[in-house]
Amino acid sequence: MARSPTNSDAFAAIAEPRRRELLGALARGDGERDVSWLVADLGWPQPQVSKHLAVLRQVGLVTVARSGKRRMYSLNGLKLREVHDWVKTYERFWDHQLRRIKERAERVERRGREATDTDRQH
Amino acid sequence: MARSPTNSDAFAAIAEPRRRELLGALARGDGERDVSWLVADLGWPQPQVSKHLAVLRQVGLVTVARSGKRRMYSLNGLKLREVHDWVKTYERFWDHQLRRIKERAERVERRGREATDTDRQH
DNA sequence: TTGACATATTCCTATATCGTGATATGTTTC
DNA sequence: GAAACATATCACGATATAGGAATATGTCAA
Numbered sequence: 001m002a003r004s005p006t007n008s009d010a011f012a013a014i015a016e017p018r019r020r021e022l023l024g025a026l027a028r029g030d031g032e033r034d035v036s037w038l039v040a041d042l043g044w045p046q047p048q049v050s051k052h053l054a055v056l057r058q059v060g061l062v063t064v065a066r067s068g069k070r071r072m073y074s075l076n077g078l079k080l081r082e083v084h085d086w087v088k089t090y091e092r093f094w095d096h097q098l099r100r101i102k103e104r105a106e107r108v109e110r111r112g113r114e115a116t117d118t119d120r121q122h
Numbered sequence: 123m124a125r126s127p128t129n130s131d132a133f134a135a136i137a138e139p140r141r142r143e144l145l146g147a148l149a150r151g152d153g154e155r156d157v158s159w160l161v162a163d164l165g166w167p168q169p170q171v172s173k174h175l176a177v178l179r180q181v182g183l184v185t186v187a188r189s190g191k192r193r194m195y196s197l198n199g200l201k202l203r204e205v206h207d208w209v210k211t212y213e214r215f216w217d218h219q220l221r222r223i224k225e226r227a228e229r230v231e232r233r234g235r236e237a238t239d240t241d242r243q244h
Numbered sequence: 245t246t247g248a249c250a251t252a253t254t255c256c257t258a259t260a261t262c263g264t265g266a267t268a269t270g271t272t273t274c
Numbered sequence: 275g276a277a278a279c280a281t282a283t284c285a286c287g288a289t290a291t292a293g294g295a296a297t298a299t300g301t302c303a304a
Binding site for chain 2: 279280281282283290291292293294
């Protein structure tokens with residue numbers, strides 16, 4: 001079997017760095033812009049932008065609305081929230097880690113001071 | 123060019139559903155377990171577990187420590203936090219969306235009540 | 245209708261998977 | 275040092291990309 005398709009879910013879709021860039025561009029544009037604006041902003045070939053937008057649309061990370069010959073793409077925050085909610089369940093692991101690192105830094109600093117004091121006494 | 127390698131960063135690594143499962147198993151095990159425990163917990167073939175762990179290690183999502191013939195794998199929360207921080211910058215987009223949905227729901231409900239009242243008057 | 249513009253789709257190729265099964269490496273114990 | 279155990283790695287096959295170039299589709303304006 002091969003890799004999971006990029007359009008299988010939001011996680012697979014945002015694995016591609018350029019698609020994260022694309023979401024960033026949409027965010028800069030207040031979350032709602034047409035393709036031409038994105039092409040100008042990113043400086044990529046237009047077909048590439050359209051293709052990446054298609055993947056983002058298939059997983060629901062963006063939505064489209066026709067407006068004359070333009071197509072307005074909008075960020076779908078709720079889909080991004082699914083990613084957020086998943087990763088947030090691991091919050092305690094970086095909290096713990098930060099606490100451990102901080103405590104160790106304090107220990108080291110304390111020891112460092114003591115060592116310096118000892119040196120001074122010589 | 124092909125897809126970005128799975129070991130290029132945390133986003134690529136967690137695109138694979140089984141690697142998210144694997145992280146979940148580690149979390150169930152207090153964030154630190156050996157391979158045998160993971161194999162038993164997940165019910166996958168051992169080589170598959172080892173290979174997915176290798177990818178997670180390459181991107182820094184887990185760390186290893188030898189302990190006799192065992193190898194203890196630990197979650198690296200700080201790496202998951204990078205994903206969290208990225209997605210969190212989009213928070214305003216789901217906040218906005220939720221507010222809009224809520225407001226629309228209230229409008230619809232209000233209109234619904236008015237329509238019912240009108241019907242009653244007939 | 246024709247042309248100009250905006251966007252999507254198709255064809256191509258190189259590449260990096262993922263799962264499976266077999267095997268290699270490394271460690272402990274007797 | 276041989277056996278038992280824990281873990282990693284290799285070889286292989288099917289597959290789904292991502293980018294580039296060319297082209298198709300759709301819409302407005304004169």
